[in-house]
Amino acid sequence: MFSIKLRQGGNARMTEHKKIRGMTWSDPRGYDPLVAASQTFRDRHPDADIVWDKRSLQGFESTPVEELAETYDLIIIDHPHVGAVVEKSCLLPIDRFAEKTALERLFAETVGKSYQSYSYDGHQWALPVDAACQVQAIRPDLVSAPVKTFSDVIALAKDGRVVWPLLAPHVLMSFFSLLANSGAPFPVTRGTAINHTAALDVIGAMATLADLVDPACLTMDPIAALDALCEDNTFALCPYVYLYAPYARANYRANRIVFHDMPSLGASGPLGSALGGTGIAVSSQTKHPDLCVEFALWVASADVQRGLYATHNGQPGNAVAWGDPAVNAPVGSCYSNTRMTHEAAWLRPRHDGYMAFQEDASHILLDALTGKTDPKSALITLETRFDESFDHE
Known part of the structure; x- marks a missing residue:
């Protein structure tokens, strides 16, 4: 069973009802698994509702993250935006809230350079939930x-x-x-x-x-x-x-x-x-950083990625899911068939x-x-x- 440890010191108040807004992209691959995950996550946190909006693929590829961070707590991002993100200080460095061991585990379980693609200027700005090239x-x-x-x-x-x-x-x-x-x-x-x-x-x-x-x-x-x-x-x-x-x-x-x-x-x-794929990031303006980071860690974890994420049209970013025969079977072994290409993928520039x-x-x-x-x-x-x-x- 995947357990999540967060660093102490966040400002979330566990007694209040929390409304968290997320922004993803409109394809079923980008939307369906996050909605399913949010519904299940509510079992862990009955006092929290995570609601997802969606934008087109073109919007996903071009909309500045800093604009989204003014409205949304959780944002699905494309890694080439990371340099601008650092410059605008619009996202939380996830490593300041997550335990080092939890991040090391996800790094070890990444497909190719997916985890690395969201590392920049000494911090981790998103966690890979989707791998593609x-x-x-x-x-x-x-x-x-x-x-x-x-x-x-x-x-x-x-x-x-x-x-x-x-x-x-x-x-x-x-x-x-x-x-x-x-x-x-x-x-x-x-x-x-x-x-x-x-x-x-x-x-x-x-x-x-x-x-x-x-x-x-x-x-x-x-x-x-x-x-x-x-x-x-x-x-x-x-x-x-x-x-x-x-x-x-x-x-x-x-x-x-x-x-x-x-x-x-x-x-x-x-x-x-x-390299393509997506990562889940947390707005620096959120009122619930601990809860948002907990959700990000949970949805990127091997158990979720090879379970409800994959079964709800998701395309995992976790290598444990990619190697699972039960995950490959419904999609014609597309993960095992393309694993070599993904592991050897090239990382784009990411500067502002x-x-x-x-x-x-x-x-x-x-x-x-x-x-x-x-x-x-x-x-x-x-x-x-x-x-x-x-x-x-």
């Missing part, structure tokens, strides 16, 4: 086996069988994934040069694929791409898309999807995929100013892929814009 999705009734290489992707794309989400920022995530996979990851610090030879090769490969897929891909995020993969028999493969475990469930959509490790452009297998760069860089890259700008010029602009992002105030 770019993997491949196939229709097993339309293709006999997952593809292994980018050349295999091109071959299927020539037959019109590939769908690929290119809406910002996902085009940039594919660029990051393929660049790291080729052995030349994108810089994470100022003044570090991009490997132009490798980057131009990646842009060239992406442009070749972009020319072969339906132009509608330019308007697709991962959910739209996976819906297209499910809807009819047009597409058989989505080569680079964030893992969405619910799509691997029977009867979740018209056709079931199976997820596998990402196809490789480089020679070292499925490494370097751009990165989020604006991510949006700008996505459009710079799209212009290069669609022939509006020369790839060499686009790469120089990308490099300049990245260095400028460190001047954010």
Whole structure:
């Protein structure tokens, strides 16, 4: 049985009825498990109600956390926001309330760099409740086996069988994934040069694929791409898309999807995929920090993650859940099938100013892929814009 120990000194008053507001994202994967967990958590704390609101995937990826922290006690965040979070002092450092042993346990149980992605400036700003990176999705009734290489992707794309989400920022995530996979990851610090030879090769490969897929891909995020993969028999493969475990469930959509490790452009297998996933954070303005941290620790724990979290459309971030056959069985073994890609995923920059760069860089890259700008010029602009992002105030 998972037990939670908190450091003493919080300001929560256990005699009052506590109303806690949470903000997550609108997909069932982001909403359903938190609602279920909050209902069960009420059994532990009958004097507390946790109510969740939700925003779109695009809102999740772009809304400043400091705006949400003014209204909500608990917030599901994306790790690239962490640098801005530290700068704005809008979240609580969870390590100041949680016992060190509890955090060490979660660190040991993380999938890949999920726990590390919320560590910044000496503190832990969120706990991973969901792990994801770019993997491949196939229709097993339309293709006999997952593809292994980018050349295999091109071959299927020539037959019109590939769908690929290119809406910002996902085009940039594919660029990051393929660049790291080729052995030349994108810089994470100022003044570090991009490997132009490798980057131009990646842009060239992406442009070749972009020319072969339906132009509608330019308007697709991962959910739209996976819906297209499910809807009819047009597409058989989505080569680079964030893992969405619910799509691997029977009867979740018209056709079931199976997820596998990402196809490789480089020679070292499925490494370097751009890390995604989500973490649960606590607003620095909450009136109930102890209770919020207790909930965060509890919902990130192995018992909850492999239990009610997984059974309510959740996609766990805890490695104990990922290795559990009972968790894998309902979702076509998507966790064990993609474990190598997730363990070898690449961690994006997280400095204050990165989020604006991510949006700008996505459009710079799209212009290069669609022939509006020369790839060499686009790469120089990308490099300049990245260095400028460190001047954010």
